[in-house]
Amino acid sequence: MNLYPLKFNPILKERLWGGTKLKELFGKPSTSEITGESWELSTVSGDVSVVSNGDFAGTSLQELIDTYPTELLGKSVVERFGTDFPILIKFIDAKQDLSIQLHPNDALAKERHNSFGKTEMWYIMDADPGAELIVGFNKDVSKQEYENSLENDTLLDLLNYEKVREGDTFFINTGKIHAIGAGVLLAEIQQTSDVTYRVFDFNRKDKEGNLRELHTELAFDAIDYEKKDDFKVSYPKERNAVNAMVDCPYFKTNFLDLDKDIVFDIKHRDTFTIFMCVAGTATIGNAFGKVTIQKGETTLLPANSDQIEIRTKGTKLLEVTI
Known part of the structure; x- marks a missing residue:
């Protein structure tokens, strides 16, 4: 499909x-x-x-x-x-x-x-x-x-x-x-x-x-009463790369800070991919179409996408998968 x-x-x-x-x-x-x-x-x-x-x-x-x-x-x-x-x-x-x-x-x-x-x-x-x-x-x-x-x-x-x-x-x-x-x-x-x-x-x-x-x-009975310093996420911010943020049993999130176009293969992924735009603008596509999102917008790419292409002059994205 x-x-x-x-x-x-x-x-x-x-x-x-x-x-x-x-x-x-x-x-x-x-x-x-x-x-x-x-x-x-x-x-x-x-x-x-x-x-x-x-x-x-x-x-x-x-x-x-x-x-x-x-x-x-x-x-x-x-x-x-x-x-x-x-x-x-x-x-x-x-x-x-x-x-x-x-x-x-x-x-x-x-x-x-x-x-x-x-x-x-x-x-x-x-x-x-x-x-x-x-x-x-x-x-x-x-x-x-x-x-x-x-x-x-x-x-x-x-x-x-x-x-x-x-x-x-x-x-x-x-x-x-x-x-x-x-x-x-x-x-x-x-x-x-x-x-x-x-x-x-x-x-x-x-x-x-x-x-x-x-x-x-x-x-x-639901509260964790212990003091734990496990909540602040330290993550790399390398430009034009996929930077790992959170990897838990329920979702995985990466940070992308892009100032040029990028293409990556996701044939192996076997999961949908969500992009939340947290700065700038990006056009994101697979083999069947593309969509433009700006700060405060979100797109969902289906699992049968073999490749993702992101075109931008400047954007920050959160990439979410399972």
């Missing part, structure tokens, strides 16, 4: 903490002042991406997977996940601090929610001066100490804060308490899951005047 590089209509999400950067910087078709997320590639129920380019325009990603599973996903991916698309791709604009939260592992998520767990990574695309993330605890914490901090409203004293700037990358494994801070714009790559345990929300109220739901009890 002649599956060309696919683009999809963004699925925009209003969030209490969202802003306007997705529209202002990326041109997303938002009319809201609180757009927090642009879901670029999704098969989450109720939020399935729809193709925006070429002969398959108007077709959902799930329809394509059901019709061309091996050609689109790759044999090894189908053997592992069936026709479930295993990755969820987003851009996130935090005008305000996100809630402090964590995600359950695969076993807990399956048992409680019939879902995958949620391992994720963040690439910082833009950050206001002084912007930061919360990632993990600042010391080993006992379950009792954590519970006491919730009761005494002192949880923030136990958390680790990380100042961030463009290009910083973080790997957030399941169980790690975390939050995106105000003024951060990032690309997120994660398992296909929308399961989040919110444990503190700064006592904010939604537009109806209600406090948002917390998941205190569910979180107790």
